[in-house]
Structure formats: structure tokens, C-alpha cells
Amino acid sequence: MACLVLSGSLLWPVILKKDIKMDVLAIIGAFITLIGSIFMVLGALGLVRMPDVFNRIQTGTKASTLGTILSLLGLALIVPSWSGKLISFILFVGLTNPVSSHVLARAAHHLKIPMSVSDRTVTDKLSEYYNNNPKEVEE
Amino acid sequence: MVNTILTIAGALMLVAILLSLYRFLKGPTTADKVVAFDVMTVSSSAILVLLGYYSNRYIYLDVALVYGLLSFIGVIIVARYIEKGY
Numbered sequence: 001m002a003c004l005v006l007s008g009s010l011l012w013p014v015i016l017k018k019d020i021k022m023d024v025l026a027i028i029g030a031f032i033t034l035i036g037s038i039f040m041v042l043g044a045l046g047l048v049r050m051p052d053v054f055n056r057i058q059t060g061t062k063a064s065t066l067g068t069i070l071s072l073l074g075l076a077l078i079v080p081s082w083s084g085k086l087i088s089f090i091l092f093v094g095l096t097n098p099v100s101s102h103v104l105a106r107a108a109h110h111l112k113i114p115m116s117v118s119d120r121t122v123t124d125k126l127s128e129y130y131n132n133n134p135k136e137v138e139e
Numbered sequence: 140m141v142n143t144i145l146t147i148a149g150a151l152m153l154v155a156i157l158l159s160l161y162r163f164l165k166g167p168t169t170a171d172k173v174v175a176f177d178v179m180t181v182s183s184s185a186i187l188v189l190l191g192y193y194s195n196r197y198i199y200l201d202v203a204l205v206y207g208l209l210s211f212i213g214v215i216i217v218a219r220y221i222e223k224g225y
Contacts, residue, residue: 030144033189037151040182044158047178053170060159060178067155071148071185075192078141085200086188092207093181100177100214107222108170 029077036070039063052115053108061101068093149189155182173217180210 043063050056072090076083109126156179163175184203191199 026141027144030141030148033148034144034151036185037148037155040155040185041151041158044155044178044182047159047162047175053168053174056162056171057174060174064155064178064181068181068185071152072188075188078145079192082197082200085197085204089188089200089204089207092204096207096211097177097181100211100218101174103215103218103222104170104173104177107218108168110222111168111170113168113170 025080026078029074032074032077033071034074036067036072036074039067039070043067053113054105054115057101057105057108061097065093065097068097145189145192149186152182152186152189156186169217169221173214177210177214180206184210 040063043060046059046063047056050059069090072086072093076086076090106126115122115124159175159178159182163172163179166172166175184207187199187203187206191197191203
């Protein structure tokens with residue numbers, strides 16, 4: 001046991017040598033950025049391929065939010081001295097992007113845009129809610 | 140190695156912007172266009188951060204932050220306008 005602890009403490013300076021650690025962190029961050037950009041491409045592809053406004057809102061904003069968060073996180077691993085502002089940017093994107101997609105879906109529902117061409121979008125909870133509570137329908 | 144992977148990531152973000160530009164030009168309703176605008180601005184703010192890494196300037200993060208804020212306010216304004224008219 002003591003031998004293990006001693007060898008571990010002797011190995012620490014080798015493992016935690018600054019250049020090696022920064023290199024490994026930078027490569028991991030680059031791969032996380034790559035994964036985030038792949039999520040962005042998939043979200044934009046869903047934006048092209050989806051049949052309906054609501055499906056497009058869902059796939060576009062969710063996937064692009066996750067992609068932006070992942071790519072900024074990877075960049076914060078690559079450049080650790082920028083991580084404060086990058087983390088505040090991540091919090092900003094995570095707060096504002098779902099809000100804008102929610103407001104947009106509400107406006108699209110208010111415009112009575114038809115759900116889907118081939119009837120693959122079935123559930124409409126907001127209309128059911130308005131039918132059950134007629135007082136809460138906004139003018 | 141890191142710079143190569145980041146270049147590939149930036150190219151993929153550009154592909155995402157082009158795909159959503161197709162929906163922005165073609166989209167049948169206003170909501171489609173606004174969603175495409177939202178995705179475009181979010182992807183391009185990530186590209187701005189990458190450009191800040193390439194040219195090694197800390198101030199580009201502020202540019203990306205203000206850009207994201209303005210795109211958020213624009214989407215909210217258009218959505219409120221097409222929902223209620225004010």
C-alpha cells in the first residue's frame with residue numbers, strides 16, 4: 001500500500017506535467033467542438049427535411065442549442081483562460097433559445113398553420129386546453 | 140491536430156448555415172422563415188467564437204454575445220408581431 005502511494009506520488013509530476021495535460025485537454029475539446037458542429041448540421045438538415053412548422057421548430061432549435069453549447073464547451077477546454085465568458089455565453093444560449101422557440105411555436109399555433117400534410121402530427125394539447133377552458137383564450 | 144479538427148467543425152457549421160438558408164428562402168410560412176433565421180444566427184455566433192479563436196482575440200466573444208442577444212430580440216419581436224399585432 002505504501003509502495004503504491006509512493007509510486008503514485010512519484011508519478012504525479014509526470015502525469016500532470018503542464019504541456020501534456022494541456023495537449024490532451026485541447027484534443028478532447030476539439031473533438032467536443034466537432035460533435036457540436038455535427039449536431040448543428042443535423043438540426044439544419046431536420047429544418048430542411050421536416051414536414052411541418054412545429055416539427056421544424058422542435059428539431060431546429062433543440063439540436064442547434066445542443067450543438068452551440070457543445071462547441072462552446074469544447075472551445076472552453078481548448079482555451080481555458082476564456083472559459084469564464086464562454087460559460088456565460090453557454091448560459092445565455094441555454095436561457096434564450098428555448099424561450100424564442102416557445103414564443104415562435106405559440107405564434108404559429110395562433111396563426112392556425114395546419115399541422116402536417118400527411119397527418120403525421122397528431123397531438124394538439126394547446127387546442128384541447130383552450131377547448132376545456134374557454135375563458136383563457138386570449139384575444 | 141486541434142486546428143485541423145476546428146477547421147472541419149467550422150466547415151460543418153457553414154454547411155448548417157447553408158441548409159437553413161435554403162429553408163429561409165423557400166419556407167412556406169413566416170414561422171418557417173423565422174425559425175431558419177434563428178438557427179442561422181445561432182450557428183453563425185458559434186462561427187464568430189471560432190474566428191475569435193483563430194485570430195486569438197478575446198474581444199470577438201463580446202461580438203458573438205451581442206449578436207446572439209440581437210437575434211433573440213429579433214425573433215421575439217417578430218413572433219409577438221405575428222401573434223398579436225403589436
